[in-house]
Amino acid sequence: xxxxxxxxxxxxxMGAVYALLSIGLVIVYQTAHVINLAHGEAYxxxxxxxxxxxxxxxxxIWAAIAGAIIxxxxxxxxxxxxxxxxxxxxxxxxxxxxxxxxxxxxxGALYTLIGSDAVSFPRLVSGAPFRIAGGVLPPQGLLLIVMxxxxxxxxxxxxxxxxxxxxxxxxxxxxxxxxxxxxNVDRARLLAFAIAGAYGAIGAVLLVxxxxxxxxxxxxxxxxxxxxxxxxxxxxxxxxxCSILLGLGEAFVTTYFDALAKDPIVFLMxxxxxxxxxxxxxxxxxxxx
Amino acid sequence: xxxxxxxxxxTAIIVIALPFTGLxxxxxxGLATLVYxxxxxxxxxxxxxxxxxxxxxGQAAFMAxxxxxxxxxxxxxxxxxxxxxxxxxxxLVLAVCTGRVFIRLPGVYLAFGTLAVAFVVEGTARAFPLxxxxxxxxxxxxxxSLGDRGWYLIALVALTGGMTxxxxxxxxxxxxxxxxxxxxxxxxxxxxxxVGRSKEKVFLIGxxxxxxxxxxxxxxxxxxxxxxxGVDPSLxxxxxxxxxxxxxxxxxxxxxxxxxxxxxxTGYAKGYVLLVYGAVFLLAVLxxxxxxxxxxxxxxxxxxxxxxxxxxxPCPTRRVVxxxxxxxTQRSGVCLQVLDIAKRFRGVVALDGVSFTVExxxxxxxxGPNGAGKSTLFNIISGIELPTRGVVKxxxxxxxxxxxxxRARFVxxxxxxxxxxxxxxxxxxxxxxxxxxxxxxxxxERRSLALNQIAAFGLSxxxxxxxxxxxxxxxxxxxxxxxxxxxxxxxxxxxxxVGLAADELDHLKSLLHQLQARGSAVVIVEHNIDFxxxxxxxxxxxxxxxxxxxxxIKEILADPKVQEAYFGALL
Numbered sequence: 001x002x003x004x005x006x007x008x009x010x011x012x013x014m015g016a017v018y019a020l021l022s023i024g025l026v027i028v029y030q031t032a033h034v035i036n037l038a039h040g041e042a043y044x045x046x047x048x049x050x051x052x053x054x055x056x057x058x059x060x061i062w063a064a065i066a067g068a069i070i071x072x073x074x075x076x077x078x079x080x081x082x083x084x085x086x087x088x089x090x091x092x093x094x095x096x097x098x099x100x101x102x103x104x105x106x107x108g109a110l111y112t113l114i115g116s117d118a119v120s121f122p123r124l125v126s127g128a129p130f131r132i133a134g135g136v137l138p139p140q141g142l143l144l145i146v147m148x149x150x151x152x153x154x155x156x157x158x159x160x161x162x163x164x165x166x167x168x169x170x171x172x173x174x175x176x177x178x179x180x181x182x183x184n185v186d187r188a189r190l191l192a193f194a195i196a197g198a199y200g201a202i203g204a205v206l207l208v209x210x211x212x213x214x215x216x217x218x219x220x221x222x223x224x225x226x227x228x229x230x231x232x233x234x235x236x237x238x239x240x241x242c243s244i245l246l247g248l249g250e251a252f253v254t255t256y257f258d259a260l261a262k263d264p265i266v267f268l269m270x271x272x273x274x275x276x277x278x279x280x281x282x283x284x285x286x287x288x289x
Numbered sequence: 290x291x292x293x294x295x296x297x298x299x300t301a302i303i304v305i306a307l308p309f310t311g312l313x314x315x316x317x318x319g320l321a322t323l324v325y326x327x328x329x330x331x332x333x334x335x336x337x338x339x340x341x342x343x344x345x346x347g348q349a350a351f352m353a354x355x356x357x358x359x360x361x362x363x364x365x366x367x368x369x370x371x372x373x374x375x376x377x378x379x380x381l382v383l384a385v386c387t388g389r390v391f392i393r394l395p396g397v398y399l400a401f402g403t404l405a406v407a408f409v410v411e412g413t414a415r416a417f418p419l420x421x422x423x424x425x426x427x428x429x430x431x432x433x434s435l436g437d438r439g440w441y442l443i444a445l446v447a448l449t450g451g452m453t454x455x456x457x458x459x460x461x462x463x464x465x466x467x468x469x470x471x472x473x474x475x476x477x478x479x480x481x482x483x484v485g486r487s488k489e490k491v492f493l494i495g496x497x498x499x500x501x502x503x504x505x506x507x508x509x510x511x512x513x514x515x516x517x518x519g520v521d522p523s524l525x526x527x528x529x530x531x532x533x534x535x536x537x538x539x540x541x542x543x544x545x546x547x548x549x550x551x552x553x554x555t556g557y558a559k560g561y562v563l564l565v566y567g568a569v570f571l572l573a574v575l576x577x578x579x580x581x582x583x584x585x586x587x588x589x590x591x592x593x594x595x596x597x598x599x600x601x602x603p604c605p606t607r608r609v610v611x612x613x614x615x616x617x618t619q620r621s622g623v624c625l626q627v628l629d630i631a632k633r634f635r636g637v638v639a640l641d642g643v644s645f646t647v648e649x650x651x652x653x654x655x656x657g658p659n660g661a662g663k664s665t666l667f668n669i670i671s672g673i674e675l676p677t678r679g680v681v682k683x684x685x686x687x688x689x690x691x692x693x694x695x696r697a698r699f700v701x702x703x704x705x706x707x708x709x710x711x712x713x714x715x716x717x718x719x720x721x722x723x724x725x726x727x728x729x730x731x732x733x734e735r736r737s738l739a740l741n742q743i744a745a746f747g748l749s750x751x752x753x754x755x756x757x758x759x760x761x762x763x764x765x766x767x768x769x770x771x772x773x774x775x776x777x778x779x780x781x782x783x784x785x786x787v788g789l790a791a792d793e794l795d796h797l798k799s800l801l802h803q804l805q806a807r808g809s810a811v812v813i814v815e816h817n818i819d820f821x822x823x824x825x826x827x828x829x830x831x832x833x834x835x836x837x838x839x840x841x842i843k844e845i846l847a848d849p850k851v852q853e854a855y856f857g858a859l860l
Binding site for chain 1 (some may be wrong): 338342343344346390391394395396397398400401402404405406408409411412413415416520524527528531560561562563564565566567568570571573574575
């Protein structure tokens with residue numbers, strides 16, 4: 001086995017999931033100007049939902065998956081509609097705190113449901129793994145990479161080519177002006193949250209069979225999505241590129257150094273971004289006259 | 290006064306004795322000791338988050354790091370007190386570095402950055418089991434001999450000390466400064482507050498509380514494990530801050546006690562601990578803005594009102610310092626020189642080739658249609674933005690050599706929409722500026738200075754009213770009064786007449802003449818042409834960032850180029 005190829009393969013798989021998560025964070029940030037700390041909950045809720053249903057054998061797995069995606073989208077929309085929209089005038093930190101509280105509540109609910117054990121469900125596609133240049137790629141992994149990147153790339157395309165996408169971007173640029181031009185800003189935000197929720201859930205459906213998920217996976221995923229998004233300057237295309245870099249970086253550290261060193265090194269990257277961003281800021285934080 | 294002290298003392302005695310009585314289920318001496326240590330950390334977090342509004346999600350890291358450092362040093366034979374000292378120093382260095390990196394960025398970076406610190410501390414503690422003991426933790430022997438009651442006493446003393454420090458530290462000018470930063474960082478900077486440094490200082494103080502509390506707690510428990518420095522306890526500390534009441538002295542104790550006690554009693558129903566915690570966190574964030582301490586304060590106020598009737602007005606402050614104008618020596622000749630200023634935003638020309646001078650005691654005006662670059666010019670003069678080209682000189686000194694907060698000493702600025710702190714009173718809002726320009730005076734002297742300024746500007750009637758209770762027009766006059774406090778050489782007024790009622794407009798005119806009489810140079814950006822023609826002698830007209838007319842106000846308003854640019858749509 002060739003450790004280099006294997007690292008590239010697992011890096012691409014993780015990078016694909018990070019791309020799904022970071023792109024959701026970015027469009028929510030752009031349209032609603034909120035960093036949604038409950039973003040990763042769509043991932044853990046969907047992953048656990050399918051695992052639990054698959055374990056009971058009541059529903060066929062595809063029905064469980066469809067249900068999980070719908071649930072994640074509904075929860076994501078509910079966060080915007082019932083937690084954030086009525087508090088639009090609160091400060092940024094207060095809104096971040098609201099999403100954090102939602103994340104902690106979801107974590108508590110998941111813990112009550114399944115306890116502290118990690119759960120998983122069978123792979124969607126089985127079969128012999130592909131062997132590429134000394135590396136091993138399970139069919140599920142190939143599905144993950146292809147689907148996740150396709151979906152992630154679809155977002156920037158959607159934003160730049162469709163009428164609805166342009167409305168979303170107008171909302172991001174200047175919500176008041178967009179409203180005056182007839183864009184339904186509230187609906188645009190709901191759409192952004194819906195996409196984010198769906199992508200988080202799809203990420204879980206694709207990745208969880210390969211790894212497993214536990215009750216506190218959500219915040220971890222949010223954090224990695226944010227790091228990729230921040231590395232990419234909160235721009236959709238760059239967020240995808242940086243997600244791949246983040247996934248590869250983590251995989252190389254795990255392969256050549258130590259899995260336990262992954263967290264510290266990933267966060268050193270965040271510190272690097274912060275230093276790079278702060279070079280131009282002369283006072284305070286995020287000021288505009 | 291006396292009665293409230295007696296009640297406070299009685300409550301304190303009950304609280305201190307409570308764990309020994311066994312009256313509250315689960316409230317043991319051991320739990321109370323832990324609560325006191327955590328409350329000490331939460332005091333620091335209350336300062337960072339509750340008062341200043343900075344969201345930090347990794348405070349527990351600053352509790353675990355000193356304990357780990359001290360424990361590791363002790364295990365290689367360094368004496369106890371030296372180890373503890375080194376542990377504290379390392380933590381403070383870590384806090385300074387974290388602050389330096391994240392605090393000047395938009396708030397979300399601090400939130401994620403501190404979260405990252407917590408992840409790194411927890412991960413590092415796990416990754417090097419030979420040094421840190423790995424997941425099973427690092428044992429700290431030294432506290433064993435003290436016994437439960439000894440530790441309870443230490444915790445009590447530490448908490449009381451922490452609350453006393455907070456009480457004395459977070460008051461007066463420092464508290465006003467932090468409130469202003471929390472509400473509006475830009476306004477704070479223009480008022481002369483060094484926002485970045487103030488926030489770093491607050492972050493460091495908060496981390497110090499955490500470090501002291503963390504090291505005590507670890508020696509009390511006798512063990513520090515990786516999870517102690519991780520994300521979960523950090524978020525719990527935040528929940529305690531919120532629940533207790535952000536910004537209140539007793540908030541940390543209330544919040545910590547309630548949450549820890551909830552953990553203990555829901556622990557009997559295994560599996561529901563995290564759910565209850567999540568629900569409490571969510572409800573506190575959504576509905577309990579002032580926490581338990583806010584509740585208690587409200588009940589207390591009602592109780593006092595019931596017994597004493599309405600509160601008496603505080604006795605009028607003695608007038609100590611009448612005016613600061615004698616501090617300035619030279620008040621004649623040229624005050625402001627703007628030399629060939631240009632500003633580009635990514636290729637878009639906002640200003641190009643703008644030059645003019647303003648003398649002391651003169652009212653000068655900048656007019657022009659929307660998008661002419663007036664606000665950008667103001668931002669450059671007050672230091673919010675840097676020019677792409679050109680020089681601004683104030684009293685013959687190059688303004689580029691002063692940071693935005695240093696300029697406040699000789700530049701006062703008002704905004705289009707008044708940027709006051711709504712939950713402070715009028716006099717407190719004005720004191721924010723006075724605090725910055727005369728830090729050497731006492732609190733009483735600064736207050737009397739601010740009151741004199743308000744009286745001179747004819748606003749004494751509202752001096753003790755919270756700004757949130759005033760009309761938009763009154764706020765604008767107060768913003769102006771604040772900008773002119775301390776008689777700065779240069780006063781910049783951004784559309785002062787917009788939105789004023791007729792009587793307020795007359796008031797504004799008299800204030801402008803007063804500023805002129807005091808010798809300040811006044812620069813006004815204004816749309817109201819009649820008003821401008823009445824108060825100003827000279828001015829400049831901008832269009833598309835370029836000056837199109839300059840000189841006596843009557844002449845420039847009659848200039849056909851100006852009429853075309855300004856009234857083009859009408860003619």
